[in-house]
Amino acid sequence: MPEPKKTLVERLFADHRNALQAFFYRRLKTKHDAADLVQEVYLRILRVKDADAIRNPEGYLYTVATNLLYEHSVLAQRYATPLDPDQPFAEGEPARSAGFEELFDLETRVVRLREVLAQLPPKCRATVHLKYQHGLSYQEIADRLGVSPHMVQKYLGLGLAHCRRRMTRMR
Amino acid sequence: MNASDPQIRSAITQVAADWYAAHRAGPLSDTERAAFLAWIKASPIHIEEYLGVAALERTLAAATNDPAMSMDALVEMARGDPAGVVVDIADSSARFEPRVRPPRRHWRSIAAAALASVAGICVLWAVRDGDGLGQVKTYKTGHGEQGAWPLPDGSTLHVNTDTAVTVRFSSAERIVEVDHGQVAVEVAHDDRRAFHVHAGSTDAVAVGTGFDVYRRPDSTLITVVTGQVAVSVGPFVPRNAPAGFPGGLRVAAGQQVRVIAGVLSAPKPTDVRETTAWLERKIVFDQRPLGAVADEFNRYNDIPFTIDDPALRSVTISGAFNAADTDSFAAFLESLDGVRVQRLPRRFRVLSSHEEQESTARGT
Numbered sequence: 001m002p003e004p005k006k007t008l009v010e011r012l013f014a015d016h017r018n019a020l021q022a023f024f025y026r027r028l029k030t031k032h033d034a035a036d037l038v039q040e041v042y043l044r045i046l047r048v049k050d051a052d053a054i055r056n057p058e059g060y061l062y063t064v065a066t067n068l069l070y071e072h073s074v075l076a077q078r079y080a081t082p083l084d085p086d087q088p089f090a091e092g093e094p095a096r097s098a099g100f101e102e103l104f105d106l107e108t109r110v111v112r113l114r115e116v117l118a119q120l121p122p123k124c125r126a127t128v129h130l131k132y133q134h135g136l137s138y139q140e141i142a143d144r145l146g147v148s149p150h151m152v153q154k155y156l157g158l159g160l161a162h163c164r165r166r167m168t169r170m171r
Numbered sequence: 172m173n174a175s176d177p178q179i180r181s182a183i184t185q186v187a188a189d190w191y192a193a194h195r196a197g198p199l200s201d202t203e204r205a206a207f208l209a210w211i212k213a214s215p216i217h218i219e220e221y222l223g224v225a226a227l228e229r230t231l232a233a234a235t236n237d238p239a240m241s242m243d244a245l246v247e248m249a250r251g252d253p254a255g256v257v258v259d260i261a262d263s264s265a266r267f268e269p270r271v272r273p274p275r276r277h278w279r280s281i282a283a284a285a286l287a288s289v290a291g292i293c294v295l296w297a298v299r300d301g302d303g304l305g306q307v308k309t310y311k312t313g314h315g316e317q318g319a320w321p322l323p324d325g326s327t328l329h330v331n332t333d334t335a336v337t338v339r340f341s342s343a344e345r346i347v348e349v350d351h352g353q354v355a356v357e358v359a360h361d362d363r364r365a366f367h368v369h370a371g372s373t374d375a376v377a378v379g380t381g382f383d384v385y386r387r388p389d390s391t392l393i394t395v396v397t398g399q400v401a402v403s404v405g406p407f408v409p410r411n412a413p414a415g416f417p418g419g420l421r422v423a424a425g426q427q428v429r430v431i432a433g434v435l436s437a438p439k440p441t442d443v444r445e446t447t448a449w450l451e452r453k454i455v456f457d458q459r460p461l462g463a464v465a466d467e468f469n470r471y472n473d474i475p476f477t478i479d480d481p482a483l484r485s486v487t488i489s490g491a492f493n494a495a496d497t498d499s500f501a502a503f504l505e506s507l508d509g510v511r512v513q514r515l516p517r518r519f520r521v522l523s524s525h526e527e528q529e530s531t532a533r534g535t
Contacts (some may be wrong), residue, residue: 038216038219039215041218041222042214042215042218045211045506046212047506048506049505050498050502052205052208053498053499053501053502054499055204055496055498056492056493056499057204057207057208058207059491059492059493060499061218061221061222062222062225062491063491063492064503064506065222066490066491067488067489067490067507106233109234110230110233110234113227113230113231113234114234114237117234117235122248122249122251123249125248126245126249127249128235129240130242131195132228132231132232133232133235133237133240134245136242138196144242144249146250153189153192153193154189156195157185157188157191157193158188159188160188160192161181161184161185161187161188161189161224163227163231164188164220164224164227165181165184167227167230
């Protein structure tokens, strides 16, 4: 079956959300205490006076998290750099090693996640693949599996929760 | 309730994943949105789990990339699941119904919303008599308006806010003239007719491509999304130049060139997503000065953000917002340390905390 043709807009934005998330995940894992950062995101959301005016709370959550992580990384760089006057390459070094580490991390996580996916019940596993590998919508998945779109959403929720629980233990 | 209890944590993870899946079904209803916000505000652990589920996405894209899992094979696998009931095998002992569950989603199309945003746009037709084969069409968008139109050759023209553009097609060539504003084109391949975008004296010729041209009063930005574009400044390549072999500076996917006062800069790598975020009516900014981000918002909205304090304008921020969603952006700014937003009748005034104190003291 041929892949459905994606529009320019779909291609452009397929990975936008991922970029924000990758940023969050990477920083969270390497540099900062996760609990502190989440606490700070939480406080900032509570600080908003008229939170009900937020039309896209999910996007807002990502934005607050991303911005906070950026602030932390700027602060970390500002205070870390002058402490290493004897290391002429100190500036370039951390970025490069972080890149390797991230790549290694991603590979390790992918291998582990494949094992976790294999534990899922068939319909649930098929849903996750049809969504993330083939990029189908809930309606398209529902048509193929012969279930309602609501069931597809439920399968995806169960599959994602399972992955999250198993991947958390890996850290 | 003790969230370090694995059973409770596991239940929170499930609710987070259900909310995440609900968001992927389309925009939430007002009731759902309020419920989600209330859930987020109930505990930092909810936020941690939600972001944790969201962060899986990138790894999932890589982990599910398995050629053996064709669509047919997956459907076959799912059909062989007789019960049709999903049990969370590994955590079955820990599962119980969480108190708060995302509401059931009603399936609906977002196409109606997309159409509504285009409805106010004015399209002017003008067929030139002297130009037998020529089809000339003018597209104009007002402040805050956007549109996307299929062109006769199968290409697609996306037009951003405050833009005027004329499309001239003939049997020999395809020309899009940008008078002012921003367009992005998805070019349908045609060996016989090159696809040109003119912005003043700047000419961009597509070679099987998607690209973005932003003509500002003092400069023009050309950003290439896919394929290649040949950019030249000055007299255009003659009409009979062989299609597919245009002259000019070659700009590859992921690069941007800038034309200022007729001078072409060298191509530089750029974040294509940032330049073309307007296609989804989004404003995406990564470590950009607050002043520039506010200016970008003001392109789309009637109620502008004004920032007088130069120090505040240079504060760098990151984020992604719906271009029309000024309330969320204002709320985001207020969440920053030392930043206040005053909602005045005709503008949002963004000021630092000490500015606010001074103006209160002066009684202004």
